[in-house]
Amino acid sequence: MIRPAHKSLRTRSQIIGKKEIRLLVVGSSGVGKTTLCNCFFEDHQNQGEETREKYIQIDNEFIKISISDIVGKQSFYACDNPYDGYDAILVMYDITELKSFTDLKTMWLPDIFLYCNIDTQIIIIGNKKDQEIDRIITRKEAEQFAKDRLCQFYEISTEDDSCQLLFDCISRDFLQCDIKIRMLIVGDQSVGKTTFIKKFTLQDPTGHDFMSAITTRFEMEKIKYEIIMIDWGFYNKLLQTNPAISRTIEAILIVYDITNEESFQNIHRKYYPLINNKFSDVTGVIIGYKTDLEAQRKITMDDALTLTDWLGYKYVEMSSKDTEDHSSIIKALAHSIRINRLKIEQSYE
Ligand SMILES: Nc1nc2c(ncn2[C@@H]2O[C@H](COP(=O)(O)OP(=O)(O)OP(=O)(O)O)[C@@H](O)[C@H]2O)c(=O)[nH]1
Numbered sequence: 083m084i085r086p087a088h089k090s091l092r093t094r095s096q097i098i099g100k101k102e103i104r105l106l107v108v109g110s111s112g113v114g115k116t117t118l119c120n121c122f123f124e125d126h127q128n129q130g131e132e133t134r135e136k137y138i139q140i141d142n143e144f145i146k147i148s149i150s151d152i153v154g155k156q157s158f159y160a161c162d163n164p165y166d167g168y169d170a171i172l173v174m175y176d177i178t179e180l181k182s183f184t185d186l187k188t189m190w191l192p193d194i195f196l197y198c199n200i201d202t203q204i205i206i207i208g209n210k211k212d213q214e215i216d217r218i219i220t221r222k223e224a225e226q227f228a229k230d231r232l233c234q235f236y237e238i239s240t241e242d243d244s245c246q247l248l249f250d251c252i253s254r255d256f257l258q259c260d261i262k263i264r265m266l267i268v269g270d271q272s273v274g275k276t277t278f279i280k281k282f283t284l285q286d287p288t289g290h291d292f293m294s295a296i297t298t299r300f301e302m303e304k305i306k307y308e309i310i311m312i313d314w315g316f317y318n319k320l321l322q323t324n325p326a327i328s329r330t331i332e333a334i335l336i337v338y339d340i341t342n343e344e345s346f347q348n349i350h351r352k353y354y355p356l357i358n359n360k361f362s363d364v365t366g367v368i369i370g371y372k373t374d375l376e377a378q379r380k381i382t383m384d385d386a387l388t389l390t391d392w393l394g395y396k397y398v399e400m401s402s403k404d405t406e407d408h409s410s411i412i413k414a415l416a417h418s419i420r421i422n423r424l425k426i427e428q429s430y431e
């Protein structure tokens with residue numbers, strides 16, 4: 083019986099300036115887990131050992147990579163939560179074996195979504211791409227499958243150098259960020275959510291069909307942050323493929339238009355009940371948008387503050403016409419989430 087993951091269980095090495103990456107490789111029998119580990123450790127005799135470590139050099143930095151292979155299901159499930167404490171979980175299937183992909187969909191991923199730490203990167207890996215002739219799972223299908231679940235995706239073969247490349251990509255990715263935070267943005271149509279994301283990320287989300295998660299990175303006090311901003315429409319889509327998605331969201335931004343009364347009423351009529359039911363201890367921020375249209379303002383600052391105080395959320399007002407970008411609010415949020423994580427970590431020590 084796996085111990086249910088508490089939201090506060092997080093990967094320790096994700097906290098700050100890590101020099102160690104902890105990986106777990108899972109997947110059905112015969113997909114190539116042990117071969118992949120042996121390939122990385124350049125030890126082709128090993129029949130499987132729980133955890134092995136190796137230092138690799140990326141640019142001028144040495145980082146320790148530790149990889150845990152599942153050796154026997156009994157010992158794997160004997161611990162409280164076998165998915166706890168990893169920076170990334172590599173979920174493997176064999177591109178020539180349908181059952182290994184079905185197992186990944188129905189067995190491995192649902193468990194991982196439910197029990198892994200909230201900032202663990204889940205990486206789907208299709209192995210044995212050298213056996214193209216026997217391929218059953220197309221690259222396109224698996225790639226889309228991973229994308230719809232916010233997972234990374236690689237196809238490899240342990241017979242060529244693609245597995246070394248895989249570890250190189252994973253390491254570089256981790257060196258680029260110390261902390262990953264998922265935020266959800268909600269609000270009525272046309273209140274300015276897309277514009278807000280655009281101003282903040284300096285990217286154009288319209289190209290993403292508005293059903294998207296947009297990733298942006300910044301550095302603050304020498305800490306590298308990665309923010310994954312998820313739109314409400316995409317969140318509902320994610321919910322179908324990963325019912326445990328809500329536990330990975332640490333902040334919610336509710337946007338309304340100060341000239342549109344209904345968009346304000348919907349905060350407590352529509353969005354607050356949804357959030358209150360589905361998310362626990364998220365940081366909430368309400369954003370009064372379009373302040374450049376002061377003459378048409380319907381919601382006074384006092385009305386907004388009364389509501390936000392009552393809900394226990396922070397309140398800010400802004401406009402897309404503001405000269406600075408919108409990063410200050412996101413940076414303040416990210417900072418308070420990091421402090422909160424540190425407090426939780428300390429309480430575990
Ligand atoms: N053609 C090909 N064969 C591979 C590849 N990777 C692994 N294999 C073979 O697949 C078989 C199973 O590999 P293992 O690494 O033992 O699989 P595993 O996932 O560790 O399996 P269990 O430990 O039983 O769960 C072995 O015969 C490997 O040689 C690959 O990329 N291409």
Ligand SMILES: [Mg+2]
Binds near residue numbers: 116151
């Ligand atoms: Mg094995």
